[in-house]
Amino acid sequence: MDPTQIQDIPPAVNKKNKKKKKSGPTVEIDAEAEALFSTFPVELQFTRAKGRHAVAQQTVEPGTTVCREKATFFIVRSPFIDKQCHVCLNSLEDDKVEEVAHVFTCDSCNKIYYCSKECMDQDKVMHDTMCSTINRLDDIANDCSVDTDLLRMMLGLMAQRTEVNKNNSETVQPTPYKFVEDLVHNREKISKDFVDVITRASERLNDIVPEKLKMEINDMVLLACRYVAYMSTLCVITAVRSDVQSRNTDSALGLFPLGAMFFNHSCEPNCNFVGLRDGQLEFRTLKQVAKGEELCVSYIDLFAPRNERRGNLLYTKQFWCKCKRCTTPMEKSVDRFLNGVVCRQCQKGVYVIPPAQINGVVPGQDHENSSYPCSQCGHTAPHSNVAGVIERADKQYAQAITMIRQRKYGRAKEMLNGLIKAQEYGKTNYILHEYNAILMNALVPLMNCLMFENNYLGAIGVNRQILHKLKDSGAVAENSPEIGDFLFNLGEVCQTLAKENSGKTVVEERWKQEAEKAFKECVALRKIAFGEDHPKTQSAQNMIDTSKC
Numbered sequence: 001m002d003p004t005q006i007q008d009i010p011p012a013v014n015k016k017n018k019k020k021k022k023s024g025p026t027v028e029i030d031a032e033a034e035a036l037f038s039t040f041p042v043e044l045q046f047t048r049a050k051g052r053h054a055v056a057q058q059t060v061e062p063g064t065t066v067c068r069e070k071a072t073f074f075i076v077r078s079p080f081i082d083k084q085c086h087v088c089l090n091s092l093e094d095d096k097v098e099e100v101a102h103v104f105t106c107d108s109c110n111k112i113y114y115c116s117k118e119c120m121d122q123d124k125v126m127h128d129t130m131c132s133t134i135n136r137l138d139d140i141a142n143d144c145s146v147d148t149d150l151l152r153m154m155l156g157l158m159a160q161r162t163e164v165n166k167n168n169s170e171t172v173q174p175t176p177y178k179f180v181e182d183l184v185h186n187r188e189k190i191s192k193d194f195v196d197v198i199t200r201a202s203e204r205l206n207d208i209v210p211e212k213l214k215m216e217i218n219d220m221v222l223l224a225c226r227y228v229a230y231m232s233t234l235c236v237i238t239a240v241r242s243d244v245q246s247r248n249t250d251s252a253l254g255l256f257p258l259g260a261m262f263f264n265h266s267c268e269p270n271c272n273f274v275g276l277r278d279g280q281l282e283f284r285t286l287k288q289v290a291k292g293e294e295l296c297v298s299y300i301d302l303f304a305p306r307n308e309r310r311g312n313l314l315y316t317k318q319f320w321c322k323c324k325r326c327t328t329p330m331e332k333s334v335d336r337f338l339n340g341v342v343c344r345q346c347q348k349g350v351y352v353i354p355p356a357q358i359n360g361v362v363p364g365q366d367h368e369n370s371s372y373p374c375s376q377c378g379h380t381a382p383h384s385n386v387a388g389v390i391e392r393a394d395k396q397y398a399q400a401i402t403m404i405r406q407r408k409y410g411r412a413k414e415m416l417n418g419l420i421k422a423q424e425y426g427k428t429n430y431i432l433h434e435y436n437a438i439l440m441n442a443l444v445p446l447m448n449c450l451m452f453e454n455n456y457l458g459a460i461g462v463n464r465q466i467l468h469k470l471k472d473s474g475a476v477a478e479n480s481p482e483i484g485d486f487l488f489n490l491g492e493v494c495q496t497l498a499k500e501n502s503g504k505t506v507v508e509e510r511w512k513q514e515a516e517k518a519f520k521e522c523v524a525l526r527k528i529a530f531g532e533d534h535p536k537t538q539s540a541q542n543m544i545d546t547s548k549c
């Protein structure tokens with residue numbers, strides 16, 4: 001892939017529905033798309049700089065739904081294939097298992113599972129179209145070295161293209177296939193190896209699908225490119241119970257063309273997307289959005305240095321991020337801290353390392369003698385010293401992760417603690433800034449190592465440090481789901497400590513109160529990020545309710 005070939009977004013074309021804006025370029029938005037958005041407080045726009053995008057029609061409060069769409073097609077991923085209903089995504093093995101008298105499956109292919117006869121009936125027309133092909137996908141996947149789930153997804157999209165599912169009994173209709181064809185495909189920027197593999201697999205798949213599903217091979221390749229670049233996780237919680245497996249399971253994936261088309265990426269997003277149980281994706285505001293402001297989501301982990309985020313987006317989504325955070329001068333951006341080394345002179349600022357350009361070159365880094373100025377006082381430090389401390393910390397972190405993979409948790413804990421402690425002697429050494437992403441990355445496995453040793457007090461301390469960094473650094477969005485996850489975890493560990501101290505009235509009560517405080521904060525955040533009825537919000541509310549019984 002040659003990143004220098006990155007081009008701007010092609011304009012959305014629908015000549016019939018041209019509209020003139022009072023200012024700015026011509027807006028060309030599909031009338032059907034506008035109709036689908038008509039119940040939400042958003043306006044769809046098109047500009048050369050941003051392509052198609054959605055803006056707030058009025059001031060929008062946090063926790064407002066700004067788009068909800070049913071996937072054109074979604075699949076339950078292979079590891080979960082017999083664990084979730086393929087229509088409503090209900091768990092087939094959670095707390096409610098007693099209520100599920102039978103798991104329904106198609107007798108013919110034995111590959112698709114349902115929680116009820118109703119769900120099975122609802123999928124009948126669609127499934128009948130694909131059933132004879134489904135059992136042969138594994139062979140194609142093995143022969144062509146391609147993921148079976150990608151083939152299952154392509155098959156479903158091919159069926160939706162023929163509108164086999166139109167006018168069925170579903171109350172919410174999937175987004176029509178025509179919008180998939182209008183998505184950016186970035187084929188020219190995707191690796192040639194992937195295109196070759198997917199071409200071979202498409203030929204094989206096209207040979208075995210029913211006649212009416214057959215497509216041009218080139219169109220199938222574009223379909224795969226679009227899916228790979230813009231699939232969304234239906235991150236469905238499988239149980240209201242709060243065991244570890246039930247959280248953040250990427251058990252289902254779908255293609256949501258409207259969301260993909262109108263919600264650009266930003267490294268300082270104001271919206272979150274949430275998978276719902278019936279294959280819908282909801283876009284919700286995380287904070288107040290002013291009238292006319294663009295509504296954006298994030299496709300990536302945001303507690304990461306700018307170069308890493310941009311590299312990630314370039315590799316997975318084939319574009320070079322030009323969001324406000326990525327284009328703010330480094331010395332003024334929160335990004336300076338995420339790979340920051342503390343200034344030895346003023347102890348407040350960090351030495352500013354210039355960001356990489358699109359071709360991967362970091363200005364100045366090729367000159368051994370270059371130096372970096374402090375963002376606060378202007379004091380400079382040589383490249384070798386600044387880069388050296390980052391490289392050493394990175395290496396130590398990687399070694400600790402290797403230890404964890406080898407299940408040497410004690411040794412990993414020592415290494416991670418050592419890495420964190422080494423950052424305390426700023427006056428004599430170069431040290432990492434407290435918001436440096438390496439330190440954040442080290443805290444998460446450290447907390448897990450402490451949990452493994454049943455050192456709950458230690459784990460709580462580390463969890464609080466993580467929360468402090470997430471909330472105060474400005475690197476992640478306000479009300480961001482990951483803050484909710486660490487609040488939930490904090491509540492759980494406090495609850496464990498309360499149980500451990502059962503009978504010691506004062507201590508037990510203190511940990512119960514701490515747990516309740518964390519769960520309450522988690523519920524408030526998740527109401528905004530996920531909505532009141534979402535299983536993630538309910539699971540946190542449940543922890544409060546059950547602790548009171």
Ligand SMILES: C[S@@+](CC[C@H](N)C(=O)[O-])C[C@H]1O[C@@H](n2cnc3c(N)ncnc32)[C@H](O)[C@@H]1O
Pocket residue numbers: 008009012050051052053183184186230260261262263264265266267317318319320321322323
């Ligand atoms: C899913 S589409 C988003 C909708 C897009 N505006 C359109 O008109 O189709 C993703 C594409 O939008 C552009 N894009 C989205 N966010 C961007 C960002 N932060 N910086 C640069 N380009 C971005 C890129 O071209 C990317 O391939």
